[in-house]
Amino acid sequence: xxxxxxxxxxxxxxxxxxxxxxxxxxxxxxxxxxxxxxxxxxxxxxxxxxxxxxxxxxxxxxxxxxxxxxxxxxxxxxxxxxxxxxxxxxxxxxxxxxxxxxxxxxxxxxxxxxxxxxxxxxxxxxxxxxxxxxxxxxxxxxxxxxxxxxxxxxxxxxxxxxxxxxxxxxxxxxxxxxxxxxxxxxxxxxxxxxxxxxxxxxxxxxxxxxxxxxxxxxxxxxxxxxxx
Amino acid sequence: xxxxxxxxxxxxxxxxxxxxxxxxxxxxxxxxxxxxxxxxxxxxxxxxxxxxxxxxxxxxxxxxxxxxxxxxxxxxxxxxxxxxxxxxxxxxxxxxxxxxxxxxxxxxxxxxxxxxxxxxxxxxxxxxxxxxxxxxxxxxxxxxxxxxxxxxxxxxxxxxxxxxxxxxxxxxxxxxxxxxxxxxxxxxxxxxxxxxxxxxxxxxxxxxxxxxxxxxxxxxxxxxxxxx
Amino acid sequence: xxxxxxxxxxxxxxxxxxxxxxxxxxxxxxxxxxxxxxxxxxxxxxxxxxxxxxxxxxxxxxxxxxxxxxxxxxxxxxxxxxxxxxxxxxxxxxxxxxxxxxxxxxxxxxxxxxxxxxxxxxxxxxxxxxxxxxxxxxxxxxxxxxxxxxxxxxxxxxxxxxxxxxxxxxxxxxxxxxxxxxxxxxxxxxxxxxxxxxxxxxxxxxxxxxxxxxxxxxxxxxxxxxxxxxxxxxx
Amino acid sequence: xxxxxxxxxxxxxxxxxxxxxxxxxxxxxxxxxxxxxxxxxxxxxxxxxxxxxxxxxxxxxxxxxxxxxxxxxxxxxxxxxxxxxxxxxxxxxxxxxxxxxxxxxxxxxxxxxxxxxxxxxxxxxxxxxxxxxxxxxxxxxxxxxxxxxxxxxxxxxxxxxxxxxxxxxxxxxxxxxxxxxxxxxxxxxxxxxxxxxxxxxxxxxxxxxxxxxxxxxxxxxxxxxxxxxxxxxxx
Numbered sequence: 048x049x050x051x052x053x054x055x056x057x058x059x060x061x062x063x064x065x066x067x068x069x070x071x072x073x074x075x076x077x078x079x080x081x082x083x084x085x086x087x088x089x090x091x092x093x094x095x096x097x098x099x100x101x102x103x104x105x106x107x108x109x110x111x112x113x114x115x116x117x118x119x120x121x122x123x124x125x126x127x128x129x130x131x132x133x134x135x136x137x138x139x140x141x142x143x144x145x146x147x148x149x150x151x152x153x154x155x156x157x158x159x160x161x162x163x164x165x166x167x168x169x170x171x172x173x174x175x176x177x178x179x180x181x182x183x184x185x186x187x188x189x190x191x192x193x194x195x196x197x198x199x200x201x202x203x204x205x206x207x208x209x210x211x212x213x214x215x216x217x218x219x220x221x222x223x224x225x226x227x228x229x230x231x232x233x234x235x236x237x238x239x240x241x242x243x244x245x246x247x248x249x250x251x252x253x254x255x256x257x258x259x260x261x262x263x264x265x266x267x268x269x270x271x272x273x274x275x
Numbered sequence: 276x277x278x279x280x281x282x283x284x285x286x287x288x289x290x291x292x293x294x295x296x297x298x299x300x301x302x303x304x305x306x307x308x309x310x311x312x313x314x315x316x317x318x319x320x321x322x323x324x325x326x327x328x329x330x331x332x333x334x335x336x337x338x339x340x341x342x343x344x345x346x347x348x349x350x351x352x353x354x355x356x357x358x359x360x361x362x363x364x365x366x367x368x369x370x371x372x373x374x375x376x377x378x379x380x381x382x383x384x385x386x387x388x389x390x391x392x393x394x395x396x397x398x399x400x401x402x403x404x405x406x407x408x409x410x411x412x413x414x415x416x417x418x419x420x421x422x423x424x425x426x427x428x429x430x431x432x433x434x435x436x437x438x439x440x441x442x443x444x445x446x447x448x449x450x451x452x453x454x455x456x457x458x459x460x461x462x463x464x465x466x467x468x469x470x471x472x473x474x475x476x477x478x479x480x481x482x483x484x485x486x487x488x489x490x491x492x493x494x495x496x497x498x499x500x501x502x503x
Numbered sequence: 504x505x506x507x508x509x510x511x512x513x514x515x516x517x518x519x520x521x522x523x524x525x526x527x528x529x530x531x532x533x534x535x536x537x538x539x540x541x542x543x544x545x546x547x548x549x550x551x552x553x554x555x556x557x558x559x560x561x562x563x564x565x566x567x568x569x570x571x572x573x574x575x576x577x578x579x580x581x582x583x584x585x586x587x588x589x590x591x592x593x594x595x596x597x598x599x600x601x602x603x604x605x606x607x608x609x610x611x612x613x614x615x616x617x618x619x620x621x622x623x624x625x626x627x628x629x630x631x632x633x634x635x636x637x638x639x640x641x642x643x644x645x646x647x648x649x650x651x652x653x654x655x656x657x658x659x660x661x662x663x664x665x666x667x668x669x670x671x672x673x674x675x676x677x678x679x680x681x682x683x684x685x686x687x688x689x690x691x692x693x694x695x696x697x698x699x700x701x702x703x704x705x706x707x708x709x710x711x712x713x714x715x716x717x718x719x720x721x722x723x724x725x726x727x728x729x730x731x732x733x734x735x736x737x738x
Numbered sequence: 739x740x741x742x743x744x745x746x747x748x749x750x751x752x753x754x755x756x757x758x759x760x761x762x763x764x765x766x767x768x769x770x771x772x773x774x775x776x777x778x779x780x781x782x783x784x785x786x787x788x789x790x791x792x793x794x795x796x797x798x799x800x801x802x803x804x805x806x807x808x809x810x811x812x813x814x815x816x817x818x819x820x821x822x823x824x825x826x827x828x829x830x831x832x833x834x835x836x837x838x839x840x841x842x843x844x845x846x847x848x849x850x851x852x853x854x855x856x857x858x859x860x861x862x863x864x865x866x867x868x869x870x871x872x873x874x875x876x877x878x879x880x881x882x883x884x885x886x887x888x889x890x891x892x893x894x895x896x897x898x899x900x901x902x903x904x905x906x907x908x909x910x911x912x913x914x915x916x917x918x919x920x921x922x923x924x925x926x927x928x929x930x931x932x933x934x935x936x937x938x939x940x941x942x943x944x945x946x947x948x949x950x951x952x953x954x955x956x957x958x959x960x961x962x963x964x965x966x967x968x969x970x971x972x973x
Contacts, residue, residue: 147618180837373949408632
């Protein structure tokens with residue numbers, strides 16, 4: 048099963064592409080460090096999205112050319128960025144006022160596990176090592192919508208969409224939508240609701256690799272993503 | 276007695292002059308609206324004092340010439356001010372961070388009553404009308420020293436320095452020094468300690484118009500103030 | 504992205520009866536007089552207004568109160584040279600008043616904008632204004648718990664504004680304006696000049712555009728103080 | 739008023755063993771590398787350091803940790819490309835770590851500077867990081883109570899500074915610096931340039947001088963990122 052999934056599942060870039068399609072024109076968005084940052088690459092033409100980074104920049108743009116980096120102008124992932132017209136700098140308390148105060152339209156984060164009650168685990172595997180949380184526990188509160196992008200299953204094939212998280216929580220009941228390598232799923236009233244799935248996988252096969260019941264609405268749309 | 280006091284007591288300007296002598300070079304100071312504002316007039320030569328006003332200005336200077344007022348540049352008393360070099364503007368939350376956060380060296384306020392435990396009543400007579408508190412309840416907390424300037428007695432001759440305030444409190448245990456029209460008094464461990472008195476009044480006469488016991492230290496200095 | 508609007512009337516058109524409105528300014532400095540007058544023209548009533556003061560004379564906030572539009576005022580200092588309009592209504596029991604220490608008012612609004620539902624402050628401890636509020640001791644000192652303050656709308660006054668809603672202010676006219684911009688469902692700013700995006704140095708932006716919903720230019724804004732010295736009355 | 743000092747060594751001379759020190763910066767951006775190196779030279783140990791990270795490579799905060807001067811670190815994210823110095827000491831149980839969510843860290847520091855002893859935040863509710871902290875429900879949602887954070891000293895990095903201690907910052911190097919300036923008993927700032935009083939427009943001051951105790955010029959400050967790419971090691 049897991050092998051079969053590997054041949055049809057979306058790449059990270061494709062998951063990012065799919066998530067990018069739902070970001071409306073004029074949205075204020077924070078993209079988590081790493082994988083979620085890729086979403087900005089796929090911003091649809093004609094839409095203006097204002098990106099926020101925790102370390103005090105609103106309205107940043109693409110990465111600078113190599114050699115053009117200014118290390119005072121970085122994002123939360125410590126990568127060099129550039130500014131778009133209309134950008135602003137501010138300190139960390141103002142930055143997290145934007146986050147916590149409900150001013151962001153969307154935050155997109157990665158996940159170790161997401162539960163059907165909206166709980167998210169993405170900061171610690173709970174296995175020791177050096178703990179590090181960053182801004183994740185703040186980002187899951189306040190943004191009007193919190194979405195997750197993730198592989199549908201772990202490398203071992205275990206479900207990442209579960210009934211209850213077994214790993215240390217980042218936030219409680221915070222996630223409202225999950226974009227996976229196989230499907231797009233909303234979280235509504237403590238249940239998963241399947242919105243889209245890859246046409247190559249049957250509902251039953253998808254349910255089999257999902258750790259909680261997938262409810263469905265009137266229709267299940269095909270999850271169609273171009274090669275990117 | 277009250278009539279006799281009237282002939283010897285300091286004027287408001289003289290009380291302000293006396294308070295001004297204790298403000299050290301380099302101090303950050305907030306002067307309450309009205310009477311306390313007069314203290315800035317008597318800043319001793321050679322001392323640089325940085326004045327803070329609640330409405331978001333640090334480092335303001337004298338009033339502008341008549342006709343030169345800019346009504347966007349006012350103090351908490353809504354009077355037009357000017358800026359000294361090194362001034363800064365900030366919003367109200369930052370301004371009260373300076374107040375509440377212990378960054379001011381001194382706040383000087385007027386008083387209806389001061390109690391020997393440091394309680395201050397200066398915002399409401401408790402007699403109805405329109406209540407209005409402004410920044411007084413914030414200023415009494417946070418400044419490293421809170422001083423009061425006041426007539427020693429009310430117009431009716433009642434003591435303003437009392438054992439316990441009978442009027443609505445502005446703050447609890449906040450006042451550390453009182454400059455009156457007859458004396459300079461510290462508040463130490465819940466008691467008044469007389470530091471200076473006008474040479475024209477005897478200790479007993481001063482005690483008679485004071486509503487709580489005046490303790491004394493080793494010496495009582497003469498309160499000597501020029502005509503101003 | 505273009506948050507600019509062509510007229511004051513469009514800017515306030517969405518404000519309905521019963522709305523709560525933060526209005527910037529400290530006395531006349533930073534008061535969005537033209538937006539308030541547009542609000543008077545628009546007609547909503549039964550408003551809750553959050554402002555440091557209660558207006559002066561017969562313009563701006565005083566005029567809004569005089570027109571009987573304000574059911575409740577949350578402020579720190581409703582006394583001043585000429586707050587007659589408010590005083591008369593208050594003493595007649597026709598307007599509700601919540602008095603908040605000025606620093607607490609600022610912090611409550613900031614907390615509303617910052618997603619902090621409650622905080623502790625030393626201000627007002629042991630006074631009548633702390634009555635009924637939870638008290639806690641930290642490190643041997645007593646503090647009063649205060650709740651955040653939010654509003655449906657904020658009417659604020661800036662100096663420069665751009666299409667993204669980035670704002671600067673003019674001198675002490677800054678006061679409550681940047682805080683209120685953060686704490687309202689919809690923030691409407693009048694500015695002396697709308698400039699193209701990028702013209703405000705990102706280092707000098709005081710209110711980032713994320714806090715602002717619409718920007719309208721009032722090229723030569725009137726000062727409450729000046730209007731009152733001229734004896735102006737609105738409408 | 740002249741808060742300028744002629745040398746880094748004088749700026750850090752008052753920092754003794756066992757001090758708590760806030761150090762500005764987010765990663766290398768805004769990190770006062772030269773002040774940290776002067777602190778290494780000065781020699782105090784058993785320090786508690788508050789910083790968003792745990793340093794990188796063998797310069798700045800990482801070097802301070804490597805020299806065994808830091809007993810405890812309060813931070814949000816001690817993981818990064820090369821935090822080997824911290825990681826090794828931590829896994830060997832030789833350094834204490836308090837992990838704080840980044841927004842809570844910023845707000846706790848701001849609260850320390852603003853005289854707010856405690857506040858409620860939704861961040862970390864229901865997680866391991868909220869263990870032992872009071873929880874309260876407001877309007878049907880749960881929040882965790884967090885305490886202010888203060889320090890004996892703050893070492894921060896600005897762009898321009900004047901003799902009054904007024905500061906500006908450079909781009910995203912602002913980050914925690916203005917907050918830490920507010921929350922320390924003594925705030926020591928390195929700036930790229932000291933300018934005469936009045937040269938920083940009062941509208942553009944980010945940290946008003948009241949929050950700053952001393953200012954020292956480091957005309958050409960090094961970036962941690964650049965130093966690490968060069969493989970620099972301090973001392």
